[in-house]
Amino acid sequence: MTQKDISMQYRRLGHSGLQVSELSLGSWVTYHNQVDTSAAREMMAAAFDAGVNFFDNAEAYAQGQSEIVMGEAIKALKWPRLNYIVSTKFFWGLPAEGPTANRKDTLNRKYLSQAIDGSLKRMGLDFIDLVYCHRPDPNTPIEETVWAMSDMISSGKALYWGTSEWSAQDIRSAWDMAQRHHLHKPVMEQPQYHLFHRQRVEQEYSKLYDEIGLGLTTWSPLASGLLSGKYRNGVPPESRGAVKGMSFLVEGLTDSAKNAAVTKLEAVASDLGCTLSQLAIAGRRRSDPQTYS
Ligand SMILES: NC(=O)c1ccc[n+]([C@@H]2O[C@H](COP(=O)([O-])OP(=O)(O)OC[C@H]3O[C@@H](n4cnc5c(N)ncnc54)[C@H](OP(=O)(O)O)[C@@H]3O)[C@@H](O)[C@H]2O)c1
Secondary structure, three states, X not given: OOHHHHXXXXXXXXXXXXXXXXXXXEOOOOEOOOEOHHHHXXXXXXXXXXXXXXXXXXXXXHHHHHHHHHHHHHHHHOOOHHXXXXXEEEOOOOOOOOOOOOOOOOOOHHHHHHHHHHHHHHHOXXXXXXXXXXXXXXXXXXXXXXXXXXXXXXXXXXXXXXXXXXXXXXXXXXHHHHHHOOOOOOOXXXXXXXXXXXXXXXHHOHHHXXXXXXXXXXXXXXXXXXXXXXXXXXXOOOOHHHOOOOHHHHHHHOOHHHHHHHHHHHHHHHHHOOXXXXXXXXXXXXXXXXXXX
């Protein structure tokens, strides 16, 4: 791959004016579980030096610890606040003693209005750039969630809101409701998108890009590492598949049909003079101008 192929591009996040690097750095399994603050800081510095301006997080990652690690790294890095974008996401909640009502698996107004304060505290920030509803909540009316997310933006605690793994129909309903009531509209969605998982981004959402200007920040570009080829002979001891609590991924990571497809892709990568991982990411960058990962 030439230098030109890997130079960083910036794209507007959907119809918003926010310029986001097409490659971002996420902390999901890694921060706290696999690396400490010092290593996290090094990773963020390397990404930032390569042009990455978006760092993705969620309150549920490592049960809040991932936000703490990223917050400590940001503090140490002393970047100007205008030069980076951070996100968090709400839905699953955090472990706590006592009743779980209104603190787990919810997007109700009560939870959302308090969850943002917890994330701000853990990250040591005055505001979060992007906040996501991490999953749909069938037990809260979408209207209640839209009002609560819009109020979060109006309060200045967050700048843009969006969804993650919502259906096209629910995203459209949320957007229409916000439009009708002059509220802050959802700007972006965060779906899974890689060579083995394409339907939602390429088909289900296809109308939303033009009709409501939906932006995407997609996840798992390497299918959790499967597309690097590392799972063809089982689960390597230092890999994500071997991390405590990640066993739910193992069946997919070691799927023989998928790993056979990865071997076929390796020949394509070799012809192009790149690695499997580079091919998987470069293919996405070219095939979908709306997205980055
Ligand atoms: N909204 C959501 O619901 C949601 C869900 C999942 C993720 N996300 C976000 O998306 C981000 C990216 O997702 P992801 O971490 O699943 O991305 P991914 O790129 O699919 O997987 C990354 C993992 O693959 C392995 N890997 C990467 N490059 C490799 C290489 N060259 N050779 C061998 N192994 C390699 C590493 O795992 P090991 O070395 O540890 O094996 C690495 O941590 C997350 O951090 C999170 O911010 C969001």
